[in-house]
Amino acid sequence: MKRVSFFMKTIRAFSTVRKSAWLVTLAVAVGGQFYPPLGLLVPLIMISLMGMSLFKGRYWCGNFCPHGSFFDFLLLPLSRNQKIPGLLASKITVVLFFVFFMFNLTRRFVAAFQNIEQVSLVDSVGTIFSTTYLMVLIAGGLLAVIISPRTWCQFCPMGSIQTLLYKLGKALGLTAGRDKKVTVNHQWLCHSCGKCARVCPMQLAPYREFTVSNNQFNDERCIRCLTCINNCPLRILSLADAAEAGTLIKETDLEGFQESDNYRGEIIRVKELKKNIREFTINLLDSKSMKLAPGQFILVEVDEKRGLYRAYSISSAGKEGTEIGITVKRLENGYGSNLLFEKFNEGALLKMKGPMGKELLIESKRDKLLFVANGIGITPFAYATKYLLEDNNSSKFAGEITLLYGVRHEEELIYDDLFSGLTIKHPNLHYYKALSRADSSSTKRGYVTDILKELEIDPFTTVYICGTKEMANRAMKILSEKGIPRKSVHYESITT
Ligand SMILES: Cc1cc2nc3c(=O)[nH]c(=O)nc-3n(C[C@H](O)[C@H](O)[C@H](O)COP(=O)(O)OP(=O)(O)OC[C@H]3O[C@@H](n4cnc5c(N)ncnc54)[C@H](O)[C@@H]3O)c2cc1C
Ligand code: SF4
Numbered sequence: 266m267k268r269v270s271f272f273m274k275t276i277r278a279f280s281t282v283r284k285s286a287w288l289v290t291l292a293v294a295v296g297g298q299f300y301p302p303l304g305l306l307v308p309l310i311m312i313s314l315m316g317m318s319l320f321k322g323r324y325w326c327g328n329f330c331p332h333g334s335f336f337d338f339l340l341l342p343l344s345r346n347q348k349i350p351g352l353l354a355s356k357i358t359v360v361l362f363f364v365f366f367m368f369n370l371t372r373r374f375v376a377a378f379q380n381i382e383q384v385s386l387v388d389s390v391g392t393i394f395s396t397t398y399l400m401v402l403i404a405g406g407l408l409a410v411i412i413s414p415r416t417w418c419q420f421c422p423m424g425s426i427q428t429l430l431y432k433l434g435k436a437l438g439l440t441a442g443r444d445k446k447v448t449v450n451h452q453w454l455c456h457s458c459g460k461c462a463r464v465c466p467m468q469l470a471p472y473r474e475f476t477v478s479n480n481q482f483n484d485e486r487c488i489r490c491l492t493c494i495n496n497c498p499l500r501i502l503s504l505a506d507a508a509e510a511g512t513l514i515k516e517t518d519l520e521g522f523q524e525s526d527n528y529r530g531e532i533i534r535v536k537e538l539k540k541n542i543r544e545f546t547i548n549l550l551d552s553k554s555m556k557l558a559p560g561q562f563i564l565v566e567v568d569e570k571r572g573l574y575r576a577y578s579i580s581s582a583g584k585e586g587t588e589i590g591i592t593v594k595r596l597e598n599g600y601g602s603n604l605l606f607e608k609f610n611e612g613a614l615l616k617m618k619g620p621m622g623k624e625l626l627i628e629s630k631r632d633k634l635l636f637v638a639n640g641i642g643i644t645p646f647a648y649a650t651k652y653l654l655e656d657n658n659s660s661k662f663a664g665e666i667t668l669l670y671g672v673r674h675e676e677e678l679i680y681d682d683l684f685s686g687l688t689i690k691h692p693n694l695h696y697y698k699a700l701s702r703a704d705s706s707s708t709k710r711g712y713v714t715d716i717l718k719e720l721e722i723d724p725f726t727t728v729y730i731c732g733t734k735e736m737a738n739r740a741m742k743i744l745s746e747k748g749i750p751r752k753s754v755h756y757e758s759i760t761t
């Protein structure tokens with residue numbers, strides 16, 4: 266399988282200004298060559314960005330900059346979207362380019378004043394600015410396509426000016442209450458999935474640098490473009506000032522995360538369940554055990570250099586809590602699942618965090634449980650069903666469990682033997698499967714939600730759904746039509 270790129274393309278223009286500001290770039294850079302006074306828009310832009318940076322850092326770059334709009338909106342689809350070489354983002358490049366740029370600009374201004382009798386000042390100053398704009402359009406545009414859209418922004422002199430003024434603003438106390446930074450509700454909730462870094466135009470890594478004191482990302486290169494916030498799969502990021510960040514920490518619900526700890530483990534078994542689906546059995550090291558509850562998940566480190574983790578539901582567990590199983594589906598363009606399949610063989614050591622999660626924590630005191638899963642969303646229910654019916658020594662589950670499981674083709678079904686076997690031994694387990702695409706006389710054809718529609722459901726049933734968002738939304742609608750209260754329906758998304 267080909268190497269999966271770390272950086273991802275995604276929508277980066279979230280406002281009309283960001284979708285259309287590139288028109289200003291074209292008007293000034295190209296139009297200015299024919300009508301030089303258009304170049305005089307540039308000093309206005311410079312004054313605006315400098316003023317704003319005193320209060321909000323590089324907010325301008327991410328929200329108003331016409332070149333930024335050109336790079337992010339027009340050129341992103343054409344870009345190779347590669348890693349920006351460290352040299353281009355280094356302090357030495359930033360300083361040298363700033364000096365070169367300012368020297369060049371000053372030299373051209375001096376020449377314009379010396380030429381004042383031949384060319385009007387408006388025309389010559391306009392030409393200086395529009396030519397500079399054109400130069401940035403061409404150089405920045407080429408870098409955007411060949412490397413990454415915001416390569417130019419790493420050493421852009423206007424960016425450097427904003428950073429300097431931002432430092433001044435902070436020293437003068439102008440940023441207080443105005444400087445909104447990327448903030449995580451609470452670091453415990455972050456899965457370290459790295460998506461915020463994978464989509465960041467500036468190639469920053471917020472998830473690795475949230476401050477311990479107030480969960481904020483302080484990197485001065487951050488252009489507050491919202492891309493990470495809009496792409497975090499857990500929706501735990503926002504732009505907040507220091508006071509708002511403090512409130513978020515206090516008010517965030519941490520249920521399901523308090524017991525989490527760091528673990529090391531060794532993979533003792535890798536079982537190929539189906540094509541591209543593997544079960545990894547992990548033995549915990551350092552004489553530690555995990556206090557697990559069915560429905561929870563762990564985070565597994567898949568890329569040590571980047572500190573990148575992936576969440577996997579617990580699909581099996583030894584009674585002592587020292588052996589746990591996760592079941593992973595390899596996604597075609599999945600960065601982490603491919604690393605797991607390539608590098609994590611029997612004997613490999615890995616780092617983990619957990620157990621975590623509250624959405625699918627099964628309330629075993631309820632006497633009617635309904636599990637609805639599609640695709641790889643079945644994994645938490647493999648553990649939960651076995652645990653409730655057989656492994657829970659303190660009290661075997663005596664109520665009714667109904668399990669609905671949908672996949673596309675028969676050969677994608679996993680744990681089918683386990684569920685069928687449990688059904689024979691435990692008449693209180695009712696197992697239905699749906700194949701949406703395959704021909705099979707013995708199995709119900711259609712979606713799992715089709716079975717749900719036909720099912721008679723007691724209004725006191727507690728429902729747990731795991732799988733794709735599309736399925737979950739359909740299922741919740743059906744459940745609501747059947748009069749199941751929303752508070753009795755629990756859902757965990759496993760899509761990123
Ligand atoms: C609580 C929880 C429990 C979970 N349990 C399980 C489980 O038991 N088993 C399991 O297999 N998974 C589970 N997941 C999902 C798992 O955490 C990962 O998200 C999954 O393995 C995919 O990770 P990845 O790094 O391979 O994919 P990613 O690289 O994160 O990709 C995710 C999606 O984006 C697409 N994509 C990737 N790169 C690009 C690109 N450059 N451009 C455009 N699109 C791209 C991929 O095709 C894929 O569809 C769970 C998730 C959560 C939140
Ligand atoms: S995108 Fe992933 S790593 Fe970044 S904050 Fe959200 S959960 Fe954490």
Ligand code: SF4
Nearest residue numbers: 465487488489490493
């Ligand atoms: S960290 Fe987030 S807000 Fe800052 S530049 Fe990157 S994507 Fe934009």
